[in-house]
Amino acid sequence: MDKNAPPNSASTVADVAREAGVSKATAARVLGGYGTVSEKVRVAVMAAAEALDYRPNELARSMTTGRSGTIGVIVGDIENPFFSLAVRGITDVARQAGFTVVLVNSSEDARNEEAALRTLLAKRVDGLIVSPAKESETDHLRDAARSGRPLVLLDRGSETLGVDTVVANDRHAAESITRKLIARGHRHIAYLTACDTPDHHFRTPADIHTGSVRRRIEGFFSTCQEAGMTDVEHNIHVGAVTPERTRAIIMAMIEAPLRPTAIIASDSVIALEVFKLCREFAIRIPDDLSLVSFHDADWTSVTTPPVTVIRQPVYQLGETAARLLVRRMKGDVGPPTRTVLETELVERASVSMPDQSSEPPHRG
Template structure:
């Protein structure tokens, strides 16, 4: 081969076989890692492939082996540190098991999620890990399951999908943090989430399509009712979908006649915007406002004051979902499994007794 010429990017298995002096079928077995070939032949085929700069045709390989070696992952918001860390857990486990991850961001949009599933099915992925945008709109996931494709749900379960599921104990975490705030004398506690409703008003937890958030709100409202607090539904604010939306909602809350004395942020992106607004308005955390955020993002421990958080086992959520899926792909699992991982409250300096 002329070393000065560009390498051929369309080298075939037949070319490698000719170079190695073996049959095409033998070269395919050696390159694909299936069947039986001698070490001498495998070394000869590998050397020929390297010299010719052979690139395997993954589609052809999938048609031969029935596997593409890929796992499709669909999450709500890859810019959210929660999903970034969960995907890291998925990719670490997948890579160790010999799988490549194809990641698609749905933007928490059901239509985009459905299109993403279609794209991944077309790419012949071996399995799916999905964090559903809406737990009640999962017919596209049912279709994937009916087609025989293994599926694992990440962070958000579904009562209608009997598949492997990994979630965190969000309801109990919300109950525990709400009880702590009430014990500090807080009665005006706001819960702020990016989840939204058609008219941007919260009425009942059934309005919330994202299961993990719905469980948190149910825990929050349940403890408030136990404490004899009334009208707590009015303290749940939805629609914090962008920093601008969040800042507007928080500003209106804190400048109202009856501002909250404590805010629970449903994720760290919202929590950061709450922190920014309180400073812009000249308020003090925790003297004027107590703040708790779900997810132990890096920024929460370096602010003044550092923020009390619900630390979620985010990496383990992703890693466990990938582990369950890989086990199913390898035929090691029968009945669907549901794994619930524990959250942890990390007390810092952003909460104190209510002053009024």
Template sequence: MLQRMKNPGKTRSVTVSDVAREAKVSKATAARVLGGYGVFSDKVHEKVMAAAKALDYRPNELARSMTTGKSGIIGVVVGDIENPFFSLAVRGISDAARAAGLNVILTNSGERIEAEKAAVRVLMGKRVDGLIVTPAESRDISHLRDIHRSGRPLALLDRALPGFDVDTVTVDDHEAAMRATRMLAQAGHRQMAYVTAVDSARHEYRDIEQIYTSSVRERIEGFLAVCRQTDIEAPERFVHLGATGPDETRAIAARLLSRADRPTAILASDSLIALEIFRVVRQMGMRVPDDLSLITFHNADWTSVTSPPITVIDQPVYALGKKVAELLIRRLKGETQAPERIVLPTSIIERGSVGPPLSSQ
């Protein structure tokens, strides 16, 4: 009969040797069973696991990774943990990882390339089995190429990198921006603004070559394409950068809405930006959609409970995270097919925040 180890007054961890002794097998055999590698019989597996349970054995993950070459951990680097978009995507990643018996280490880059590189170094040092990264920008990806060359599986979340052939899951950002902008144009708007957190040295948008975040680049291109189709002159002047936080976003919104030629509609690049714009509209005594029509990317919880509720571009965010994790897990299991680029569709949920501009009422 198996007996639990009695160590009164001691805190020594139970070792593989202890489990082997209790199960009456060799240490090597116990290590194979507990590590899930090598060959052993069902009877031996049952004896070792029963001993481990009786002794309350807790595996040393670092030691196991050095023995098996596997840590059972996926490393994840996202741009902004506080953004509900990334929170939901990470939930999808975590659920898929858990179903595969894997754990997740989450890190935040703050959309800064140096912080992203540092996060990758830390995760590689922790011997993660593979990584999922949301690249902060496309011009400096040497650290991602290093991951790829190391043989560790790498998958990209939400943002593709041209010329970098790894598994990637994104949404149809270009088409989504076109649909939203077209909705505003069809409502009669010609003074439309696009507001994004992406910034530049002078905080001014000149051309698309300034934008190094692929998803934002595609959204701006979609916005500008519809503006040009609608014969809006020099639509680039309606792209506004630098909404990097609540204070910065409120400053941009207040400046735009105070101008004589203020926009009659705004397309927000994410729900955090849209929330601050909505607040400024209220603070200035204006109303949505009478004074300003508003559409945002991401169906955040708050967008459905405001008055009026906000029209949103609904992205399948949970599915985005779950799918990218599934692609990575397939690589971890040894699949060697060509890298996949999966683009998930979006939809627009029409609510009460879009109406005709005042000049046409």
């Protein structure tokens, strides 16, 4: 190594080769972990690398070996506890398999998702896990799958893509909790989601392009109709994308002549806003309003009252997606799989029978 080089100058493969007394190609094989060399040479090269404090150039190594040792993950909202826990499951499996995770947030925007995908492919990630923002916009995902990089869809599937998919049984979960609310006497149940439509009004489940949420709404919608409830579409509220927007929607609901007696929140972020607003306006949960949330966020078990939730296997979703991806990266070429994980209803104290004396009349 050049004696006149500054102390923090990065060592190169050539420096290590010179120090170990081997060719640059031999040093590269040892440092890159490919090819075969004698144990004596390997020990000499590794000793030289340690002495020179050599740090590998990951880009150069990926160009040589065709592998970067990284997995690209794209999720809709990294601030949502659901995605945080799913990513934990992914990273735990990835680390055990020797991979580093590169995480990108799409903000539930298909254009952001497409741009993130291009960036990750340019960085030569070895595989991809994506939670699609819109099942109706998947051309970029299809192109990624065609690139040869293994792709696994997380929480949201696509019937048009022949790739591994891991989802929760969202429709069954929504059906179960809706039946329980109806059995308790609720006839005016609201469903609130961050998913939106161009005019911010829900008409049919086909309006919802996020697969997991659409399956929940389908379950809610069909169960209400089976119970003889009419105008169900008016009880599904979309566009709760920010705390301010969520608050405005909730205020409109509770100030309407036909006030809901129960709300199903499509995620724990929305449920928290419902809970906060009820506290602010002295709306008693569950005496005045029953509340159920998808996702068992930490806060839901420590409030007064604790909130009834649909516990999703969030960590297992991420863990399973990562295991499937690692299997593909190791050469599995079997047919695509669709894994459906079951949910669990955790009944706490935020649901009761509606006050029949104050419940608004049933529409229709």
